[in-house]
Amino acid sequence: MSPTPDSAAVLVIGNEILSGRTRDANVQTIGSALAAMGIRLREVRIVEDRPEAIMEAVNALRVRHQQVFTTGGIGPTHDDITTDCIAAAFGVEVQHHPEAVRRLTHYYGEAETTEVRLRMARIPLGASLIDNPVSAAPGFTLENVHVLPGVPRILAAMLPNVLATLPGGPPIVSRTVTAWIRESDIANELAAVQADYPTLDLGSYPFMREGRFGTSLVVRGGDEQAVNAAAAAVEAFLRARNAAFEPPLG
Amino acid sequence: MSPTPDSAAVLVIGNEILSGRTRDANVQTIGSALAAMGIRLREVRIVEDRPEAIMEAVNALRVRHQQVFTTGGIGPTHDDITTDCIAAAFGVEVQHHPEAVRRLTHYYGEAETTEVRLRMARIPLGASLIDNPVSAAPGFTLENVHVLPGVPRILAAMLPNVLATLPGGPPIVSRTVTAWIRESDIANELAAVQADYPTLDLGSYPFMREGRFGTSLVVRGGDEQAVNAAAAAVEAFLRARNAAFEPPLG
Structure with missing residues (x-):
């Protein structure tokens, strides 16, 4: 959280x-x-x-x-x-x-x-x-x-x-990595990144597009530096799997 | 209801x-x-x-x-x-x-x-x-x-x-009349139709399209005959106002 x-x-x-x-x-x-x-x-x-x-x-x-x-x-x-x-x-x-x-x-x-x-x-x-x-x-x-x-x-x-009338805090930022891989193939790696960054929310959202399965991996939280580091860790395990992915869309 | x-x-x-x-x-x-x-x-x-x-x-x-x-x-x-x-x-x-x-x-x-x-x-x-x-x-x-x-x-x-496993009833049907009039111009007439058909739900949904104001008038209920009659009553008051409208879209 x-x-x-x-x-x-x-x-x-x-x-x-x-x-x-x-x-x-x-x-x-x-x-x-x-x-x-x-x-x-x-x-x-x-x-x-x-x-x-x-x-x-x-x-x-x-x-x-x-x-x-x-x-x-x-x-x-x-x-x-x-x-x-x-x-x-x-x-x-x-x-x-x-x-x-x-x-x-x-x-x-x-x-x-x-x-x-x-x-x-x-x-x-x-x-x-x-x-x-x-x-x-x-x-x-x-x-x-x-x-x-x-x-x-x-x-x-x-x-x-x-x-404009409400008190605010630092923005909640998110990074999305869109990968052409089924979420069941990277569930363990994703859980490990979540464990490394307990203050962030890591979400996994499967989709189908043009008949192919993919997964949007979303990192969200109030600490931008941690969000970027966790997104980099996600990209690292996708690279290790040779999975095609699109860089963070912000 | x-x-x-x-x-x-x-x-x-x-x-x-x-x-x-x-x-x-x-x-x-x-x-x-x-x-x-x-x-x-x-x-x-x-x-x-x-x-x-x-x-x-x-x-x-x-x-x-x-x-x-x-x-x-x-x-x-x-x-x-x-x-x-x-x-x-x-x-x-x-x-x-x-x-x-x-x-x-x-x-x-x-x-x-x-x-x-x-x-x-x-x-x-x-x-x-x-x-x-x-x-x-x-x-x-x-x-x-x-x-x-x-x-x-x-x-x-x-x-x-x-x-397929659930018990069902007669479908809830709806008729939509899309009128190029502001809802505040026909609020009284619409309330009168609602009063005439207490078993139906009459909804009024204003919209803006291409810079013009319009209102979708929606009649819903389980009694199709009553729904059609109420939709006809809505069209009648729009005609009386010379308001342009699109016939029921179903």
């Missing part, structure tokens, strides 16, 4: 992910961005658009992790219930937030700022807004829970505005 | 998903396949390759859902700990399964069936094997927990072998 100054969880709220209609993209976006600032994403839950499911999950995750990110369910339609569920989980009221109302009114214009659109200005009391540079409707942070939309491009644009 | 004869959960075991290195594909594969046989995927958890995390999650999910599918961590390397964790969660031993040994030996040949490869024949006592038509190493079913590999192509090839 790498040293982790912080741990994080993601709660994906969305029937469309569970039904298979949509393939989630936000977990990867958030996981990568957190790793780059030294925060390890340790757990993800995907739940239905049901109040009990959302409240139970957010209450479980917010006591176990330093940071929790939720995605989805903060739009203006009947199935957008995240804001009310988060507020209920914390036991606080939801009100139209003056600054959120101002932003939506500025974005849509007075005439088009309908009651339905103003639903997106409903924010739990005590929460701070997360700026949305794409479509105005803000997310919010309530204690350690950061509530973001589900649309991947909007989430990606808003995420840096949350991350 | 649609009538659900069965509910299911997926447990994704994989640091590579949490770190952002890999974008999960298996949740979508499993969710779609389950919906086609009337089983609703209600919950997903993604956990680290840590015994406590895996055991806690599988024990929580297997009492809450009729079927649990795990993905990842059943290969031959040091980071493949799923089999042992599932066995520990159930309190049973792991042994080399004679039929699994036979399949691996047949696939690799006697000479190449190394001790490392035979790790993939270690199966919890009492489990039944799940056939792997791609690379021989089987998955297994222990009570209501179905243990599958993480490689998407292998998982997709093995999944039908599990699903």
Whole structure:
């Protein structure tokens, strides 16, 4: 295990992910961005658009992790219930937030700022807004829970505005060695490198490409020098096996 | 809510998903396949390759859902700990399964069936094997927990072998109407259709494409006639708004 100054969880709220209609993209976006600032994403839950499911999950995750990110369910339609569920989980009221109302009114214009659109200005009391540079409707942070939309491009644009408020550590770095060898052929050598570098995570991910078997060998950790040394040790045993491999991709 | 004869959960075991290195594909594969046989995927958890995390999650999910599918961590390397964790969660031993040994030996040949490869024949006592038509190493079913590999192509090839053993209901069908309108413009009409069809799930999923805002309106449920009628009601209010839309894509 790498040293982790912080741990994080993601709660994906969305029937469309569970039904298979949509393939989630936000977990990867958030996981990568957190790793780059030294925060390890340790757990993800995907739940239905049901109040009990959302409240139970957010209450479980917010006591176990330093940071929790939720995605989805903060739009203006009947199935957008995240804001009310988060507020209920914390036991606080939801009100139209003056600054959120101002932003939506500025974005849509007075005439088009309908009651339905103003639903997106409903924010739990005590929460701070997360700026949305794409479509105005803000997310919010309530204690350690950061509530973001589900649309991947909007989430990606808003995420840096949350991350800038969090304490970070040294980035978690990784090196990938892609080898044209079956993982069962190098399992012992890999385990030996892992034993030599107990603070790092060594992962082995088999794949098939163009009918051939290969394995991505991934070294991850907070200590870049150790990561590089372990990746070199991986390359060394691949060379000793005469296995074709691609140099670290970073 | 649609009538659900069965509910299911997926447990994704994989640091590579949490770190952002890999974008999960298996949740979508499993969710779609389950919906086609009337089983609703209600919950997903993604956990680290840590015994406590895996055991806690599988024990929580297997009492809450009729079927649990795990993905990842059943290969031959040091980071493949799923089999042992599932066995520990159930309190049973792991042994080399004679039929699994036979399949691996047949696939690799006697000479190449190394001790490392035979790790993939270690199966919890009492489990039944799940056939792997791609690379021989089987998955297994222990009570209501179905243990599958993480490689998407292998998982997709093995999944039908599990699903064939499960009781199913009528498929959950869905109709999608893709409209070039912002969801806040039709939130009230959509809520009215939802109120008219309380047994169905109506979802609203905004998107941006080529700089334009649109919304996918999705009707889902177990009663195909009701789904078609609700989709027609959605089209009717879009026509009344003069909104461009694409007919149901199914």
